Amino acid sequence: MLIIQGAISLGLIFSLMAIGVYLTFRILKMPDLSVEGSIIVGAGMTARLISDPYVALSNPFLITVIAMLTGMIAGLTTGILHTKLKIPSILAGILTMVAAYSIVIRIMDTSNIALPPHGPWRVTTVFTFLQDWGLSRMNAVIVVSIVIVVVACVLLYCFMGTEFGSAVRATGNNAQMVKAQGINTDWTVIACLMFSNGLVALAGSLWAQQQGFASVDMGIGTIVVGLASVIIAEVLFRPRMFWTHLIAIVIGSIIYRFIIALALGVEFMRPTDLRLVTAVIVTIALVMPLILEKFRAAKSRKNAARGA
């Protein structure tokens, strides 16, 4: 039960991040590595604002929104580097990611902050009000995450249906055509990066609040985890519409957590094997279509030979 709840709660939180990765990777067709930075920006900002006794903010929801906005600034940075300053997208993302590392230590004023969820040092997070109503910590996380994921998905879906949103979608599809229709693709790219990194920072914020601490190196491998969820969703559900993609990614993110939980449950595995396991999962998911294709081709050849 604990494993299931854990997988669902983490899966929900990280589905926000996976949707962010989907926005850049699939919609914009631009691999954006700055998500590795924006996730710790979101987590770091949240941890500092929640734990610092001199900060007068006591509303964890407001703090979460601020964390998200900080992530959007990271996206804006990458966007400006890429569009206005013409730096290749991967390098622009890496620059933001590297810079974010130092900035997060500045924000937190240390390399990690604890946010105890229980006991006398308990801090107020977006989950505590439900705990006070009598829900277990785990269930509180699940309920709050579901609400946030649903709201984020609905808002994002609506945005993509607007005039500007459809220009964003078209940019990844055919930037040449978008320019010929009088749209400045610089702004559609920047907007998409900002939304993406905002979502990732939101996930980082919730993650820090869920696990009870934030550290500057918690973001390593984020992009691969996001890709894993997106690819699992695509391989398993083959979504075609934007909204089916969103739902598939949320489920894909939860499935990813299950796979990880099961894999790490094996006797000789260590928690630090997490990233290796993730890399293997992504590789398998990526290679799967190729293997299936080969398999199908061999089978049809065999059938053809038998027929002749």
Next chain:
Amino acid sequence: MLNIENVNKTFDPGTPIEKHAIRGVSLQLERGDYVTVIGGNGAGKSTMLNIVAGTLFPDIGTITVDGVNVTNYPEYKRALYLGRVFQDPRAGTAADMSIEENLALAFRRGKFRGLGWHIRKGERKFYRERLATLGLGLETRLKDKVGLLSGGQRQALSLLMATLKEPRVLLLDEHTAALDPKTAKTVLDLTNKIVHNYGLTTLCVTHNMRDALKNGNRIVMMHDGKIILDMKGEEKANLTVQDLLKMFESASGEEMLSDRMLLT
């Protein structure tokens, strides 16, 4: 309507592969002119079109559209005045989006794009009517992804998108070159129909001499980055392919050897 004045363009200046692609080209299009531009490979006709479209910028010279000097306008800003159809049928449309979504993008050319719904009430009816004028049966497939369409259908859709908001100047960049002969004819007929219906000022680059002679009211021949022939009206109507070849030889001092120009 379109004024190209003394445009020069050199690629890779100061390197061994330096190419003086456009050498002092000037061309004025009156309102309603339908100009076909022909020339061999490397004559500079596509470069000239790209300079007008804003994909490339001239080293010297100015581009004026309807009295507005657009020489320094980036591509997206010029699109307010220009409609474009590309050679590659895939280039003019977004494959993963539906027909109506593509049309909605084109319908808002020159308008601010905010957070209103991108397809509003009543718009679909308008799109259906306009698609019906193509005569390809696309009016029943509004929700289909453009990637499912054939090259000819996509090119016809690109043409419709380029003219959905009436442009000051329509730019056609060998827009039938990638299609099979029959489809090419369909698309060209559609082009003529649309251009005549709206009296559009059109600049059409082509490889095909016969098409260039048959369509439009004015023909321009380019060679080695210069305009070597410019005829219109009666004079143009009486031209034959043989005349063109002869004029090309006398103007350029060489024979026109491109098979593609003769045979297509």
